[in-house]
Amino acid sequence: MKKSFTRDSKAPQTVASVLIAGILVFLLSQSVVISTAFSLFVGIFITVAQHKSADKKSLEIQSAAPEMIDHLITGLQSGLSLSESLSGLAVRGPSVLAPYFKDFQGELRESGDFYGSLERVKHELAQPSTDLIIEAILISKTLGGAELMNILRLLGNFIREDLALRREISIKQNWIKNSAHLSAGAPWILLLLLSTQRSTVEAFSNTSGIMILFSGLLMTSIAYLWMNRLGRIPQQTRIFAGQ
Numbered sequence: 001m002k003k004s005f006t007r008d009s010k011a012p013q014t015v016a017s018v019l020i021a022g023i024l025v026f027l028l029s030q031s032v033v034i035s036t037a038f039s040l041f042v043g044i045f046i047t048v049a050q051h052k053s054a055d056k057k058s059l060e061i062q063s064a065a066p067e068m069i070d071h072l073i074t075g076l077q078s079g080l081s082l083s084e085s086l087s088g089l090a091v092r093g094p095s096v097l098a099p100y101f102k103d104f105q106g107e108l109r110e111s112g113d114f115y116g117s118l119e120r121v122k123h124e125l126a127q128p129s130t131d132l133i134i135e136a137i138l139i140s141k142t143l144g145g146a147e148l149m150n151i152l153r154l155l156g157n158f159i160r161e162d163l164a165l166r167r168e169i170s171i172k173q174n175w176i177k178n179s180a181h182l183s184a185g186a187p188w189i190l191l192l193l194l195s196t197q198r199s200t201v202e203a204f205s206n207t208s209g210i211m212i213l214f215s216g217l218l219m220t221s222i223a224y225l226w227m228n229r230l231g232r233i234p235q236q237t238r239i240f241a242g243q
Contacts, residue, residue, distance in 0.1 A: 014043060014046050014047065014050070017042060017043075017046055018039045018040075018042055018043040018046070019039070021038060021039050021042040022035045022036065022038065022039035022042075023035070025038040025039070025192065025195070028192070028195060028196060029192075029195035029196065029200075029201055030201065031195060031201045031204065031205065033204050033205060033209075033210055033213060034191065034195050034201065034204055034213070037213050037214060037217050038188065038191075038192065040217055041188055041217055041220065041221070044221050044224070044225075045184075045185075045224075048224070048225065048228055055232075057096075058126075058127060058235075060096045061096055061097065061125055061127050061129075061130065062127050062128075062129050062130075062159075062163065063163060064093075064094035064096050064097050065127070065129040065130055065133060065156075065159050066156050066159050066160050066163070067093065067094045068089060068093055068094060068097060068130070068133065069133060069152045069153075069155060069156040069159075070156065071085070071088065071089055071092060071093045072085050072086070072089075072133075072137075072152060073149055073152055073153065073156075075088055076148070076149055077149070082114075082137060082140075082141060083108060083114060086101060086104060086105075086118070086137075087101065087104065087105040087108070089101035090102035090104070090105050097125075100121050100124055100125060101121065103120075103121075103124075104117050104118065104120070104121045107120065114141065115138060115141070118134055118137065118138060119134075119138075121134065122134040122135075126238070127238075128235070128237065128238050128239070129159045129162075131238055131239065132155055132159075132239075133152070133155060136148065136151050136152065136155060166233055169233055170233060173233075176227070176230075177227070177228070179227075180223075180224060180227035180228060183223070183227075184220055184223065184224040184227075187216065187220065188220070
């Protein structure tokens with residue numbers, strides 16, 4: 001049977017982190033209001049961080065695409081078939097791709113369905129660069145094209161140029177992202193330090209104080225999410241996603 005590589009839900013870890021943060025802040029401030037606001041802020045921060053972790057996994061797969069092409073070309077030049085070259089990625093290719101092609105190898109051995117097995121890999125990888133590579137292989141397998149290696153070389157050059165451009169943009173945007181983190185976290189760190197004083201706890205215990213605190217939480221959250229959205233590099237469209 002095919003294994004699922006879908007990311008496990010991280011909701012329990014998020015809830016646990018929020019509860020721990022709330023308890024620690026409550027022990028420090030002895031204020032339910034401040035600890036609740038702090039817990040909500042931590043929850044938002046963790047949620048954004050988890051989305052970035054998913055984006056990082058996608059970037060790792062995209063970055064591995066040129067190396068995947070190099071391994072396929074090497075295998076084909078050495079006389080291996082397409083099936084053998086693709087199966088070899090389970091042990092000799094980029095580590096981030098190994099689980100997907102190990103599963104491809106096992107499914108191909110069981111069913112013998114090259115097209116279905118490779119389509120499943122394309123669906124699991126779900127990246128524009130790997131879509132192009134796999135579609136080129138499927139078309140070549142169907143039509144018996146003799147230009148597959150030339151096509152793969154062209155794709156490799158195109159993907160490398162795209163990745164280099166995206167890295168350059170990402171480096172230039174890092175200072176904006178770091179500023180967003182600092183701007184969002186600084187007021188809450190200050191609040192945490194001031195919450196050790198009784199006067200601060202009393203100030204946020206009345207109606208106006210609660211309104212100010214949660215209004216600040218709302219504005220901080222909106223600004224933080226907006227800055228992270230602005231800092232994201234547009235992703236390529238998956239042209240062959242529905243094939």
